[in-house]
Amino acid sequence: METIYYILNSNLIISSSRSFIFRVLLGWKDTNLFQIAYLGSIEKTADLHLSKKNVKVYKFKNFNDILESKEISNMIFATAQENENLKAQLSKLNQEFETNNPKSKLTTQKLQKINTNLCFALNYGTAKSRIKNQLTYKLGQAMIANSKSLWGYIRMPYVLSYIKDIHKKEQIAYNEKIKANPNLKLPPLESYPDYNEAIKLKNHLSYKLGEALINADKSKLKLGYLSLWFKCKNITKEHKDNHKNSPNNSNH
Template sequence: MQKKILVSGFVLDNFLEISSFLEKNQIKRAKIEKKILHMLNTIVPSGELIHLAQGYKIQKMYHCLLQDFDKEAKEKECFISDRNLIYIAEDWIQLDQNILFILFYESPVEVLKQKACLNDKFYINDILNSWLKYNTFLLDFYKKNRERSILINYKDFDVALCKYLNEKYYFNMVKIYKENSSIKSKNLFDFLLEYMLNSNEKCLNCYKGLEGYSLNPNFNSNDLPFKNLESEIINLFQILKISEILSIKNKSLLDFIFEMQEYIEKLYYQHGNCLKEITFKKSQTIETKNKTIQENLSQINNLNQTIETKNKTIQNKDDLLNFQAQYGTAKSRIQNQLSYKLGQTMIVNSKSFLGCLLMPVILLGIVISYKQEQKIYKRKIEKDPSLKLPSLEQYPDYREAIKLKNHLSYKLGQSAIKFCKNPLKLWSLPYEIFKIIKNK
């Protein structure tokens, strides 16, 4: 069963009827349609060149769009509709043998009548020439590809198309009956258009050719324009007379309707005040309730904001505690640095004579202990890099802790380390310590 349908033809309603008909029968418009029509506008030139009797090649860069259409058609039955599809139909049917073309045409008289109803400029010869060039091209394509295409008159197409698709391609189509426009009486304008068409032999022959291959031909050679013109005109005047009588009766009916309308309006105004009062009371009640609801919502929003703020504060404190539990504080890390430990020891031991005597030994012990701790720390990191402590800048209390580097303890320790690296300058250490203490 064919799942890919391309709809084309010279119809003026932009395929609204056929699109609605297909979608009601569960054949959906393809999602890729817009992209394919953009490709079509790129390939097929606009203006007068569009009517040249030749097809156009689908460039290789657009083959992916055809593949996307093929993928979509595997999931569901779908269609694409556009008048200009016929110009690339020959090339497309070579690329994809599983495409079904539904080709529509309209009687040139129908086209002229529809054009006359529009506000556009109405040039009959231009319209007929466009109709002739397009439908000649369409008919030639159909004759070459009858196995992959259907030719059908756009007027009352539904019954014939349903029957054909159901029987040949096993679609499950439902007939959608609509008003048969053929039973409407012709007016004088219709006769004039038919007379003009009768004088255009090329258009008439092309239309006969289309009808000869059509599923639902509407052309009747015994009913050509103006063969029964006299009887048609008599019928037309009879219809006009009946229309005049109906117009008089319609006027009487309209007068009665207007009287009834005035009576209904009086009843409406009598009850108008009552309805206004009820509406006003209801609106007041609703307004009061809305205010109460808004106030409650405002309180709820305020509470939610307060809760959210407290939750953020609690979360920040939890994050700080978790960080300190795992890595300690920046203050403790600075206090554990060798500079700070040496300086602190020097201050404590300088307060007694015995402390001053033992100070070199104590400082040496601190240095040895510090180096041992650093070795242990490096071994741990080599075994498990995740144990490496973050940089001081990452600690929450970094700004406060960095102030410790300006303390006397830290500066004394830095001076001691500096002079220990160069023993020849140890004699000036007491002077340096005195200078640091004086500046503090």
């Protein structure tokens, strides 16, 4: 096996195929191969053309004769060793390049990280999309959208009730799906690459209003609804004040 390895890593081509010889004669890609160990006979015309192309041909009756040839054996191992040395030199040069060019290495690392994050997002989505899909955020978003007109206030209870029902059905479907196949369970939110950015969504007005609504709904005898309007008004005012002080903050 070691001998075969060295043959494969040498510049020697062993062939009994006349079609291969004609490929060399026709000037195909194999013309850069300068040594051929040919099994069997070869036409005089082909031999002449090969010699003109400086292709050295070794003629043998069988494969064992090739291995027993001292000239061929020395050439195989010498060439293979030379190729191995070239590989080692290339590897060393590559390492030196990365050491002397930290920016290039840094760019590669950044590209690898982007690729990893992209694959993660394709499989599991993003932390931002998951937070926006939470009932808290969706309710708050609907509250803002329906608070801009009298008709919006009138229809708001129905819209919020509809959103809650749809969300509940989605959760039931998701739980049944992961029960059938646990591998489909989404990873913890903290493990997402964009988690640190996504967590800022909890400071959005949508999330805060939705949170106030859910807390009111969970209160004893639903008494939280009595003060909900005032709480929402204070949350909105506080959010606007913070946004004035920090224009870069989101006001969604």
